Amino acid sequence: MSIADLGLRAKAASRVLATASTQVKDAALLLAADGLLECAGDVLAANAVDVERAERAGVSATVIDRLRLTPAKIEGMAGGLRQVAGLPDPVGEVLDGWRRPNGLRIHRVRVPLGVVAIIYENRPNVTSDAAALCLKAGNAAFLRGSSGAISSNVAVAEVLRDAFAAAGLPEDSLVLVEDTTRDGAVEFMQQRGAIDCLIPRGGPSLIASIREHATVPFVIDGDGNCHVYVDESADLAMAEAIVVNAKTQRPSVCNAMESLVVHQKVAEPFLTRLVTALDGVELVGDDHARSIAPSIGAATESDWGTEFLDLKASVRVVDSLDEAIAHVNRYGSGHSEAIVTRELEAAERFTTEVDAAAVVVNASTRFVDGEE
Template sequence: MTNVQATHTDELHVKGKNARQAAAVLGGLHTTAKDEALKAISQGLLDNVPAILEANRADLEAGRRAGLSESLLDRLMLDEARINAMADALNDLTQLTDPVGQVLEDWERPNGLKLSTVRVPLGVVGIIYEARPNVTVDAAALCLKTGNAVILRGSSSAIHSNMALVSVIRSSLATAGLPEDAVQLVEDTSRETAARLFKMNDVLDVLIPRGSAKLIRTVVNQATVPVIETGAGNCHVYIDEAADKDMAISIAVNAKTQRPSVCNAAEKILIHQKWPHTAELVAALQWEGVVVHGDEAVNNLADGVLVASDEDWGLEYLDLEVAIKIVSSTEEAIAHINTYGTRHSEAIVTSSLADAKTFQLGVDAAAVYHNASTRFTDGFEFGFGAELGISTQKLHARGPMGLPALTSVKTLISGNGQCK
């Protein structure tokens, strides 16, 4: 083993051991202690705005030199308003019910055994994510509230921001009398260290990737640690023939343009062939600066549209780009979405309750909307507080991952001497 490899391994070994020790403490904490720590972190963020912004500027400057796209720079950027929002979210989290210890079910067997299923922390959670320093705070806060220790591995593009944020979090934990090692950052951002993290079954109880489709595929394919798969968002808005024109255009434009760099933004729009306002929708999107790709039918109906390739239907643009396809029925829309979608968020705009029901039951996704924008797939919008990501799998957690998604269950059994 080279000295570099040894250094990387030592960092993971030490932080993993410390995380296990911290998790043992956190699992037994009362909600009050955890909430006081969240309040301390909130205040710590507000007290350290200048230092956090200075660190973030270093990342932004490096990102511009490296040629990062504007959408990635937007994800990376922190300002005073975003830091204030993170601080507010921490305080809001203290108002949410702590799921740890919640009794989900209890029953008694004929032999007198009494059983109850209760929520418990997962233990040590690993989070690997890209270019979004707000995830550092969200992940730490959600794990703390649920009694989990967390090992964070962000990207090299956000390393200065993440180090500054974790420094504030750890010092705030110490102030609140909790172990600093409840939250740790892997400062080596090499792929080799990430690959080792994927296989730390002796330390991590679960690994959660949050970022691009490529990152998520890499983690799912390489990890031996159990993975909760969060979603890339190739999200669709389907405009049915019975859709109100103004509502459809408003929803489609909002879903695409409000914040195009996030996973719940619409990337594709499907339009029923009998809906007569395609050209107006295209014009509305172009007015907002959206580059429109379209199939042959769309190109025949609207000006300034690029020809969509087969590759376009599966792309997550994360930018002011969209692809539009004309379909003959709700069933064709469902089939297209289930072929190219990422099981994240899909929407139908229609005044037909029958078509809405067919769509919502037929589409395979974590969140399926009727007459609303896909932009609502978010922990805050769902009333969960901060979220750790949008799970697109079907085991344990699906959709916005709030507090309950960071717990497991334990069955407690009480008897009076039963042996059989």
């Protein structure tokens, strides 16, 4: 079936979803969660095919980490479906209302978009996450994953489509495009008769392709060049725990810390203890950081703006909060930034002046996730 025909099937399903009750949508999501657990063996077998192919092709460990499913990850995917089922239904929510002098009553009400298309790379968990969020909001999910995860995506999609149908919703509430060619990707992002909004989840090359080729409305997210700034007033034990978590818990994801910024007044005691705590992490830094910890390599200009997605981080020592904010705003990607401080004024300035989708105080950037 052509991509255009698949898009029209999603469009037809979206009209049914727009009027589906909360009870039916939630039942579909719960059935999908149960189905994932019941079919975990099949999903893992399909994923093993993708992982083996990636390993033979010499794909990086970072990409394979994102690609690989485990029983625990499938439990997490099922848990995510249940969490979405437990969320309030946004459809029909009245956001505002007023009466005009001529007597007209006007209401601003949440309604579904229609068909939400998502194009993404080697992350099979996105198949279930995206389908769940779309369905809860009354939208059909029109998905196109990468060639590297095609077996996994097909397996997950089959489970979800069966569950949606069992709950009385169209199985085309989720439509997965299996054409993973470059030409297919371009065709996908040009389905003006079907797609109401396109959301890419991937690296710079995918984002560039969307900007160049898409003819439908799209929402772009950024890379995850996330910073943690350790202020002069920071509790250093807390800062160490936050940095270790933000960098090492799962370095291949977009909310992992990529760059550490440290106030010069605490740089020596903090970096001295941190290089031990981050054993196994490659650190590159400026001259000040290297004078404190000789094991830190020399950072290049490009390192400050790089999303490493690996056990590597850059380290910058600054003289002031102003300099820290300027550094983060210059090199950050607008994803997630953190400050560790005891000073309310410093926290307020950082959260106000740093330009990012999420700014956290005394917490890891890893908390910036849909489930958290």
